[in-house]
Amino acid sequence: MGSSHTSGKDYRIEVADRRSTVTVFAIHGGAIEPGTEAVAAALAGTDWNLYRFESLLSSAPWRLHLTAAHYDEPGALALAARSRLGVAIHGQRDPGQSVCVGGGNESLRQAVADALSAAGFETEQPCRRLPGRSPANLVNRPKDGGVQLELSADLLRELPAQEDRLGRFCAALRAGVNAAGRNPSR
Template sequence: MVDQFNSMTELLLQTSEGTDWEIHTRRASQSMIITAVHGGAIERGTTELAQSISERGNYDFYTFKGVRHNKNHELHVTSRHFDEPKLLQMIDDNRHAISVHGCMGDKPEVYIGGKDQALRKYIKHYLSEINIIVKDAPSHISGLHDDNFVNCCQHKAGVQLELTARLRKNFFINKKYNLYDRENRDNWSPLMADFTQAIIDAVSHYQKERN
């Protein structure tokens, strides 16, 4: 699907904050940022997972959320064109970055991409420990371009995680990810907690190796 907007600059000029979208951020360590730039009802479940990881790991957090009643897919801007100023500043401030995205798929799988091969290795390992299937991302969602924001952190290499719809639904106890289902933390499943901890363990192992 072709994006309706060529950039976030264009989107911000033609849409309204609060009616169409919201931006939420959290500042913490500035060593790692977790993002969900297609959050809210654009790629459902990504905001909640990124929020869970950032809170438990004490990482910086950024999400752009689609909050329309419908047609939130129109608010999708590809990562290579996501020139929203708050995000770019937070990416620039952080040594490392992980971006959480959603993709189609009726099997609970993760497609991993991005230029940080070392962090990818640890994430694959720790997710496999909780029986999550992780595959290398195909070229169209590989996250390998230099101008993908996740690779614009200080390390100049980040990790992009594409989670299938089936996996994202499994993050919620009732297997649904509509607005109330997503934002009701009592509905967040043990799998959400396990996935969160796996990412934190991977980051911790990765950072210890680099120190």
């Protein structure tokens, strides 16, 4: 974050290590990609690990944006190192109601895309514009890699406010992760 930004004033970090094999990451929460932090918390529930970074800056929040491949905050790296699978929640500018499914674990990507599609969510897999496949990407640092979800602007704006729909989204996503977790090949 650099020495010019202050924790609690400019940004907030939440690290919830629940000794799970799965960690949910939202590294662009708050004013950077609003809603990602809420979706990540709902997905993690009380049993999956959770890492959330939230920009509190009201002006130019993107100054705190780090790409996932350059994200090296110690709490995030520690959770990733202790995890088997990662799930990253991001936002993208595209309109509509789609989820672009990327990440370094191919079987996890497919299982998550299938589960979300079966639950009525529009998916794009593989995610061509934002593939999230770099080994340096935070979500790919757990033992068996991870899946990066890029939620469209409209979906990300609406999902946190629609409790039933958010619950359906999280249940489908968890089902996909659990299905792939039984066979987590990259």
